[in-house]
Amino acid sequence: MFTLPSRKRHRPNTVKTRSRGFFGNGVSHKSGAGLRDMRGWADKVDWAKVRINMVVCVFGLLWLAIWGRAWYLQMIDGPRLAERARRQHISSELVTGRRGMIYDRGGQILARSVEVRSVYAKPREIQDFLVVANTLGPALGMDSQELYDRLSRSKRNFEYIKRKVDDYTAEVVRKAGLPGIGLSREYDRIYPFRHMAGQLLGFVDVDGRGREGVESSLESRLGSIPTRRIVQRAPGGRRFYLHEEGQAEPRGQDVSLTIDVQMQFFAEEAVSRAAQEFDARWSGALVVDVPTGDILAWAQYPFFNPNSYSESSPLIRRNRLSLDALEPGSTFKPFVMATALQERKVTPSTMIDCENGKWETKNFTIRDTSNHGSLPAAKVLRYSSNIGMAKIGLLLGVPTYYRYLHAMGFGERTGLPIAEIKGILHRPRDWSEVDIMSTSFGQSVSVTGLQMAQAYLTLLNNGFYRPLRLIKEDNNVDEPRERVFSEQTARTVLQMMCDVVQENDGTGKRARVDGVTVGGKTGTAQKADHRAGTYGQKRLASFVGFFPADKPRYLILVMVDEPNRNQFGGVVAAPVFREIATRVVAYSGIAQNGMASAKPSGTAVPTGNGRRRGLKLASIDVPNLVDNADSGREPSMQLPGHLAKAPERVPDVMGKSVRSAVELFARAGVVPELKGTGSRVVRQSPQAGSSWAEEGKDTEYILWLSER
Numbered sequence: 001m002f003t004l005p006s007r008k009r010h011r012p013n014t015v016k017t018r019s020r021g022f023f024g025n026g027v028s029h030k031s032g033a034g035l036r037d038m039r040g041w042a043d044k045v046d047w048a049k050v051r052i053n054m055v056v057c058v059f060g061l062l063w064l065a066i067w068g069r070a071w072y073l074q075m076i077d078g079p080r081l082a083e084r085a086r087r088q089h090i091s092s093e094l095v096t097g098r099r100g101m102i103y104d105r106g107g108q109i110l111a112r113s114v115e116v117r118s119v120y121a122k123p124r125e126i127q128d129f130l131v132v133a134n135t136l137g138p139a140l141g142m143d144s145q146e147l148y149d150r151l152s153r154s155k156r157n158f159e160y161i162k163r164k165v166d167d168y169t170a171e172v173v174r175k176a177g178l179p180g181i182g183l184s185r186e187y188d189r190i191y192p193f194r195h196m197a198g199q200l201l202g203f204v205d206v207d208g209r210g211r212e213g214v215e216s217s218l219e220s221r222l223g224s225i226p227t228r229r230i231v232q233r234a235p236g237g238r239r240f241y242l243h244e245e246g247q248a249e250p251r252g253q254d255v256s257l258t259i260d261v262q263m264q265f266f267a268e269e270a271v272s273r274a275a276q277e278f279d280a281r282w283s284g285a286l287v288v289d290v291p292t293g294d295i296l297a298w299a300q301y302p303f304f305n306p307n308s309y310s311e312s313s314p315l316i317r318r319n320r321l322s323l324d325a326l327e328p329g330s331t332f333k334p335f336v337m338a339t340a341l342q343e344r345k346v347t348p349s350t351m352i353d354c355e356n357g358k359w360e361t362k363n364f365t366i367r368d369t370s371n372h373g374s375l376p377a378a379k380v381l382r383y384s385s386n387i388g389m390a391k392i393g394l395l396l397g398v399p400t401y402y403r404y405l406h407a408m409g410f411g412e413r414t415g416l417p418i419a420e421i422k423g424i425l426h427r428p429r430d431w432s433e434v435d436i437m438s439t440s441f442g443q444s445v446s447v448t449g450l451q452m453a454q455a456y457l458t459l460l461n462n463g464f465y466r467p468l469r470l471i472k473e474d475n476n477v478d479e480p481r482e483r484v485f486s487e488q489t490a491r492t493v494l495q496m497m498c499d500v501v502q503e504n505d506g507t508g509k510r511a512r513v514d515g516v517t518v519g520g521k522t523g524t525a526q527k528a529d530h531r532a533g534t535y536g537q538k539r540l541a542s543f544v545g546f547f548p549a550d551k552p553r554y555l556i557l558v559m560v561d562e563p564n565r566n567q568f569g570g571v572v573a574a575p576v577f578r579e580i581a582t583r584v585v586a587y588s589g590i591a592q593n594g595m596a597s598a599k600p601s602g603t604a605v606p607t608g609n610g611r612r613r614g615l616k617l618a619s620i621d622v623p624n625l626v627d628n629a630d631s632g633r634e635p636s637m638q639l640p641g642h643l644a645k646a647p648e649r650v651p652d653v654m655g656k657s658v659r660s661a662v663e664l665f666a667r668a669g670v671v672p673e674l675k676g677t678g679s680r681v682v683r684q685s686p687q688a689g690s691s692w693a694e695e696g697k698d699t700e701y702i703l704w705l706s707e708r
Helices: 029-044 048-075 077-087 127-140 144-152 167-176 211-217 259-276 305-313 329-342 378-383 387-398 398-407 431-442 449-460 489-503 574-588 657-665
Strands: 018-021 024-028 090-095 109-121 159-165 182-192 229-233 239-241 282-289 295-301 351-353 358-361 364-367 375-376 519-529 534-547 554-561 671-677 680-685 702-706
Touching: 024 671, 048 077, 077 351, 090 211, 109 127, 109 167, 109 657, 127 144, 127 159, 144 229, 159 182, 167 182, 239 574, 259 282, 259 295, 259 554, 259 574, 282 449, 282 574, 329 378, 329 387, 329 398, 329 431, 329 449, 329 489, 329 519, 329 534, 351 378, 351 387, 358 387, 358 671, 364 431, 378 387, 378 489, 387 398, 387 431, 398 431, 449 489, 449 554, 489 519, 489 534, 519 574, 534 574, 554 574, 657 680, 657 702
Parallel strands: 671 702
Antiparallel strands: 018 024, 090 229, 109 159, 109 182, 229 239, 282 295, 282 554, 351 375, 358 364, 519 534, 534 554, 680 702
């Protein structure tokens, strides 16, 4: 059998074709059945719905992503981002508000705070230091070159250029609109009566903190407690304080002193005249209400104006009546006499040998200014015999003597809210016989004027210790008191002091006041020369008096330090007492024999609303009272607390600064009520040109303030 050879395997005879379908070309007919099935399925699908569902899914996923991101930012990263935003736009600042006001006992404003502006710079935001220096230098009264160097070299973020500028300067800076330069709100302290009671009030520094006097000792009450405030910054840098509901502007407490403005003027006028007449180093006076212990006047010359404290030396600002401890001299003798009477060592008629004016004992010589032999104890005090008092002191002994002196407050602070010192009262173990004798006539012991007033107040209150009072709200009038002397002892000593003034041979006869009976004691104390280690030629002339003698109501202490033209207390200090007492007698209405109707020109006129106005104070020639801050003013404006040249009608203060407006009203004895905030007066009532209110008519004087 013949067969043909074959080279390859024979494949079935099939036809390969391509067919176009849903999945494109190239599908063999082998899968044709599958394509037919898929075509049927594809024809049945609603592709529009598919596309919609796919869009929904995409947006759903995006929505979930956004919410997830939001959740992450808020829950996970939220605190960190919030802190960053707070640092950029919101911060907390320490805000110090307005200080409390200081009033006298009648409601007259002695010190108040007004809103002012300070100029500050943010050196990093300044675009052109040269422009800033040339613009601000002349406006602020500063050297432009120094200002340029200061700002251009500063590495601080914030720096004050000038604090507490006047309204005109602040307006100039505001209109200049310099980048990096701004105005901040602060408070300036003003004293409407200028240097009246300046050393007592003290002053407030540029940062608003009390530094001396009442301003310092009552800082916790007068100064507002600094509080944290939330501040939001706008894009332009403006700040918005976000006040919480019920949150008020921080402010200090108001304080009312026992000082009477009118009596303060009486005392200041008298001590200034005495200091100049006798060319004294300084002079001072205290006026005290005996029944209550209220200090009605606290006067000291040379005067100190707290409005311009930087222009006064520390010696002028020093409150000497509470900070200077001096040997009192003979004004100390009534306490020795009272102690001896209380301990029954002597009686008013006990004879004391005064050695004819000179007594030498144990290498210690005591001299009197007049020669006397034997004198009854009552006349020992009247003639102010050092020898007689030294012998009485020896009768007492150290422990007894010290106990009484300590009970009257010597060697201790009085407790008044004012800076004071204890003075010097040695412990009994440190006393020698010579110390007993010298202390009996006011040497070897140092006291302040405040301590002397406190001790005399004990005698004048029938032997009861009565604390002095300076703050009106401190109600200690009815507090239990310690008895130091019996009523009989106190009255006996007061009668001896009346003889000092009322008898023709007394050392204090120049202190007599017509219409009332006056008691008192003169003092001429030697001052120690610390360089020489002994007593020198300088003296402290003093006088302490009271009236009316039968029922003391007022106590007046006068001190004149280092007078040159005369040194005796009866010549230098007693007339000062007389001048103050005469005016107080008429002012208070306690005069006898028709003296009450003789009102001096300095008497205040009370109005129906409780304010005093129209203080037509008597003039006085005080050539040396020129205040540096007011050197360009007329002499009549340089008097102690003087409100001279008061306008006859209500002045026009529209547009003026608060300080200027208050001063204009104060010249007429009126301290207006201030409403609103700001540093410029925009409205006043009554209108300018109106007549001052008549006596008994209730009239309110109001100034409305604004920033513009």
